Ligand SMILES: C[S@@+](CC[C@H](N)C(=O)[O-])C[C@H]1O[C@@H](n2cnc3c(N)ncnc32)[C@H](O)[C@@H]1O
């Protein structure tokens with residue numbers, strides 16, 4: 309028997325990673341807040357594995373109804389056992405369909421869900437568009453990619469097919485993974501006349517997760533969906549607008565930039581929602597999550613990249629500065645600066661890399 313917060317369950321032959329608990333915890337918190345705001349929560353757990361998420365949404369987020377779908381019928385027994393109580397109380401159904409069939413069934417019956425969780429292996433491409441069809445306007449969509457190679461620019465050909473974007477490698481490439489995912493969904497939503505707003509974006513190891521709110525109006529603009537340029541010569545970043553694509557060079561040294569994109573260049577998280585998740589995490593005594601949620605709030609609207617401390621040390625030919633000291637020193641000079649949840653040895657700031665080096669000295 310396994311346990312995770314309030315859930316007790318068997319794993320059997322299902323894929324279950326205890327390390328992914330942080331993603332489940334943030335999912336549960338955001339679903340609980342949605343339930344609190346709307347008074348109702350219907351969850352579609354499209355790739356449920358052993359059903360741990362379904363169980364937690366029901367027990368901890370107070371979901372009124374959970375549809376646990378798992379493509380592999382061999383997991384039927386363990387899934388039914390784990391969700392026995394929820395099924396018995398009329399709050400849950402279990403199916404073994406391909407997730408895309410489930411999404412289109414929802415659409416076909418005009419049965420849109422408040423909260424759709426798509427916890428796939430590898431590339432999310434087959435579900436980026438289709439999961440939108442099952443999500444209620446105003447509802448939340450929780451997407452996953454575990455294809456770190458593609459997200460970090462080690463397989464640009466594959467990022468073209470997954471995200472319709474050419475991703476290159478650079479020091480902040482893990483953040484790019486989140487931005488490619490959001491950007492691609494934003495573009496697919498825009499094609500349907502809709503939009504998405506990031507609630508939070510979480511990167512841990514080789515896994516990228518984004519929680520998005522589906523909204524009834526287009527949110528894609530030429531400013532929030534564009535390109536990130538990296539200068540290999542000086543190590544600094546620029547965002548590059550579509551209309552400037554023809555003349556992109558580094559403003560510091562006129563070297564050509566390595567471009568990645570298009571991708572989402574807007575906020576990574578919705579600060580107010582994170583603040584409410586933080587308060588709930590405090591109430592539930594989830595102290596590690598409180599800390600994470602605070603870091604995420606601070607980084608939410610900073611530029612779409614980060615500088616690693618080793619890059620600052622290396623380029624400034626000095627010892628690697630202490631992160632907290634550098635952040636304080638930048639803030640003292642009037643810049644915005646914060647840690648990033650993505651890399652414990654990096655900072656996000658609106659100062660240039662040259663300024664960071666000067667301030668670190
Ligand atoms: C990463 S695991 C899910 C883990 C689970 N959500 C958790 O948090 O422990 C992905 C699951 O999706 C199932 N799966 C893969 N492709 C699917 C598809 N197209 N439709 C439905 N289920 C699918 C796999 O059998 C696997 O159990």
Ligand SMILES: [Zn+2]
Pocket residue numbers: 539540541542543544558559560561562563
């Ligand atoms: Zn440069």
